[in-house]
Amino acid sequence: MIEKKKATPISKLGEFGLIEHLTKDIKPKNKETIEGIGDDAAILDYGDNLQVVTTDLLVEGIHFNLMYVPLKHLGYKSIMVNLSDVFAMNARPLQVTVSLAISNKFSIEAIEELYRGMREACDKFNVDLVGGDTTSSLTGLVISVTALGKVKKGEVSRRSGSKVNDLIVVTGDLGGAYMGLQLLERENEVFKVDHNMKPQLEGYDYILKRQLRPEARGDIIEFFKEQNIIPTSMIDISDGLSSELLHICKESKTGCNLYEDKVPLDSQTKKFAEELNINPLVTALNGGEDYELLFTINMNDYEKLKNNPDFTFIGNITEKEKGANLVTTLDGRSIPLTAQGWNPLK
Amino acid sequence: MIEKKKATPISKLGEFGLIEHLTKDIKPKNKETIEGIGDDAAILDYGDNLQVVTTDLLVEGIHFNLMYVPLKHLGYKSIMVNLSDVFAMNARPLQVTVSLAISNKFSIEAIEELYRGMREACDKFNVDLVGGDTTSSLTGLVISVTALGKVKKGEVSRRSGSKVNDLIVVTGDLGGAYMGLQLLERENEVFKVDHNMKPQLEGYDYILKRQLRPEARGDIIEFFKEQNIIPTSMIDISDGLSSELLHICKESKTGCNLYEDKVPLDSQTKKFAEELNINPLVTALNGGEDYELLFTINMNDYEKLKNNPDFTFIGNITEKEKGANLVTTLDGRSIPLTAQGWNPLK
Numbered sequence: 001m002i003e004k005k006k007a008t009p010i011s012k013l014g015e016f017g018l019i020e021h022l023t024k025d026i027k028p029k030n031k032e033t034i035e036g037i038g039d040d041a042a043i044l045d046y047g048d049n050l051q052v053v054t055t056d057l058l059v060e061g062i063h064f065n066l067m068y069v070p071l072k073h074l075g076y077k078s079i080m081v082n083l084s085d086v087f088a089m090n091a092r093p094l095q096v097t098v099s100l101a102i103s104n105k106f107s108i109e110a111i112e113e114l115y116r117g118m119r120e121a122c123d124k125f126n127v128d129l130v131g132g133d134t135t136s137s138l139t140g141l142v143i144s145v146t147a148l149g150k151v152k153k154g155e156v157s158r159r160s161g162s163k164v165n166d167l168i169v170v171t172g173d174l175g176g177a178y179m180g181l182q183l184l185e186r187e188n189e190v191f192k193v194d195h196n197m198k199p200q201l202e203g204y205d206y207i208l209k210r211q212l213r214p215e216a217r218g219d220i221i222e223f224f225k226e227q228n229i230i231p232t233s234m235i236d237i238s239d240g241l242s243s244e245l246l247h248i249c250k251e252s253k254t255g256c257n258l259y260e261d262k263v264p265l266d267s268q269t270k271k272f273a274e275e276l277n278i279n280p281l282v283t284a285l286n287g288g289e290d291y292e293l294l295f296t297i298n299m300n301d302y303e304k305l306k307n308n309p310d311f312t313f314i315g316n317i318t319e320k321e322k323g324a325n326l327v328t329t330l331d332g333r334s335i336p337l338t339a340q341g342w343n344p345l346k
Numbered sequence: 347m348i349e350k351k352k353a354t355p356i357s358k359l360g361e362f363g364l365i366e367h368l369t370k371d372i373k374p375k376n377k378e379t380i381e382g383i384g385d386d387a388a389i390l391d392y393g394d395n396l397q398v399v400t401t402d403l404l405v406e407g408i409h410f411n412l413m414y415v416p417l418k419h420l421g422y423k424s425i426m427v428n429l430s431d432v433f434a435m436n437a438r439p440l441q442v443t444v445s446l447a448i449s450n451k452f453s454i455e456a457i458e459e460l461y462r463g464m465r466e467a468c469d470k471f472n473v474d475l476v477g478g479d480t481t482s483s484l485t486g487l488v489i490s491v492t493a494l495g496k497v498k499k500g501e502v503s504r505r506s507g508s509k510v511n512d513l514i515v516v517t518g519d520l521g522g523a524y525m526g527l528q529l530l531e532r533e534n535e536v537f538k539v540d541h542n543m544k545p546q547l548e549g550y551d552y553i554l555k556r557q558l559r560p561e562a563r564g565d566i567i568e569f570f571k572e573q574n575i576i577p578t579s580m581i582d583i584s585d586g587l588s589s590e591l592l593h594i595c596k597e598s599k600t601g602c603n604l605y606e607d608k609v610p611l612d613s614q615t616k617k618f619a620e621e622l623n624i625n626p627l628v629t630a631l632n633g634g635e636d637y638e639l640l641f642t643i644n645m646n647d648y649e650k651l652k653n654n655p656d657f658t659f660i661g662n663i664t665e666k667e668k669g670a671n672l673v674t675t676l677d678g679r680s681i682p683l684t685a686q687g688w689n690p691l692k
Contacts, residue, residue, distance in 0.1 A: 047393020130388035
């Protein structure tokens with residue numbers, strides 16, 4: 001049945017392209033559906049508050065390698081990446097559902113470990129695990145998580161709200177999760193050749209933690225609430241800074257200047273990148289999985305953030321015609337920003 | 347890491363057992379979470395209405411065989427089974443999210459077919475497809491659907507609400523989906539032996555449709571609203587009548603009498619069951635995937651349903667001490683009802 005018809009490989013479109021292709025003419029039919037596909041989460045209206053809903057699917061061999069990812073960390077991360085999408089809407093997560101497909105190589109104790117990590121992540125932000133589905137798989141482990149959250153009407157931060165002259169801000173530091181993955185993969189290759197080799201992970205605890213046990217930035221959303229800040233646009237960094245900033249510019253119909261020398265990098269990220277002869281900036285721009293928040297604010301909010309070490313000002317929003325640019329340290333030359341984030345359908 | 351520790355095979359617990367084991371001490375922390383795990387859907391309070399959320403994971407090779415399931419029907423069914431869970435709470439579905447993991451054997455056109463079926467199912471009940479995730483898989487196709495719906499406070503039907511002397515009612519007829527699957531599998535075996543054999547499906551269009559393209563009973567929920575009926579308990583039939591009725595009795599802390607001769611069976615179901623030397627009643631009790639609604643009502647509502655061909659009265663709720671019984675046609679003898687529904691983790 002599949003073979004008879006025209007068959008275009010999915011790699012032609014990639015993940016974003018395929019979703020856009022399949023959903024481009026889907027229009028909301030219910031008044032309760034404020035916004036559908038296209039942001040970190042959909043926005044729903046169920047009364048006093050808006051509700052946001054987001055979902056992620058993690059597949060063994062594609063998103064994680066159980067050779068070096070402990071199941072508890074995997075459970076923790078699978079929840080955190082969804083909560084991160086809820087926070088990226090300036091919303092508070094309240095519930096998650098979890099569906100698992102499990103092959104018979106897993107024992108009950110193994111799945112308990114996975115659940116322990118999930119529950120730790122839920123507990124950290126007082127999120128309720130309210131349901132799910134558990135079934136078998138012929139090969140590996142598949143984890144599907146849906147997170148629900150709420151936000152007051154008028155306080156939601158979409159990707160589409162950035163305005164010319166807004167400041168571009170990022171939390172924490174970038175590229176660490178990617179370098180942590182490189183380290184784990186290198187040591188795994190060594191182990192495959194010689195099973196007696198102990199992995200050399202000393203001195204890299206920070207980047208390992210960034211990869212294995214990322215923390216969604218719920219603290220930032222609390223801070224915004226305390227300070228009466230509503231970011232004009234916001235997105236979480238799952239695919240790399242370039243890709244996320246381009247999403248904001250595309251949805252907001254704006255351009256941007258991103259300053260190379262402002263991008264925050266941790267010392268371990270820089271050190272290991274140099275060890276592997278990778279430009280550390282590239283790990284931030286294209287690495288992904290940092291789960292930090294990238295957002296824009298009106299200049300009037302600058303004072304509220306400027307002395308807070310959680311935030312780094314990395315650029316500003318410009319007119320669309322000026323394009324999305326990376327301003328390099330090389331005599332201040334601008335080059336067009338391109339997305340080379342991680343693409344699971346490449 | 348997995349091997350080092352105690353390793354109990356998951357088959358020891360089965361699907362329901364595993365979920366219960368993993369979630370038994372999870373208690374809601376948010377006031378917005380009215381009910382978590384344990385019903386067709388979780389119940390959430392977001393203001394004027396309650397909201398329900400349910401999720402299902404479908405895995406190629408476990409839940410469907412693409413040798414004989416057209417992708418469009420698969421898409422349709424994957425949405426319908428989730429909407430059915432929403433209806434089983436006496437709620438109206440409003441939104442779904444869809445996550446897909448796709449191996450490279452699928453083309454864009456194939457995924458378009460899948461989506462076409464999904465959108466047809468959404469359109470039938472005016473449901474919005476509001477988001478999702480698309481990624482790759484190393485082997486087959488994985489579909490994860492989450493459905494959201496709403497219901498007025500006080501109108502939700504839980505599994506736990508049946509009372510002694512309530513009448514047990516089922517919609518439509520049962521066992522057809524199971525017999526449709528038997529037919530498809532038989533013809534698929536023939537085809538594997540001789541690729542020139544044409545499948546013999548004539549005269550069995552009804553049971554094939556029951557298996558390939560089930561319809562969730564949204565019409566029944568509308569009828570309840572018009573007639574001011576709120577079932578005291580309700581569940582949809584995904585695992586077979588026995589299993590579902592035992593869920594209601596367990597959650598409601600009641601017993602039941604189910605009358606063998608009242609169970610509604612279609613003529614094609616009976617005919618093909620007899621052809622395969624299966625007792626047709628067994629297809630209804632243990633077959634599953636009919637996606638009809640099983641519910642209980644107070645006797646006062648009897649008049650509103652009695653002449654409607656959509657409904658069959660199949661039994662009554664009793665005290666817990668009397669147990670859950672099947673009253674057979676064999677001199678009216680009662681035998682204990684046992685769940686032998688389809689278990690994907692067996």
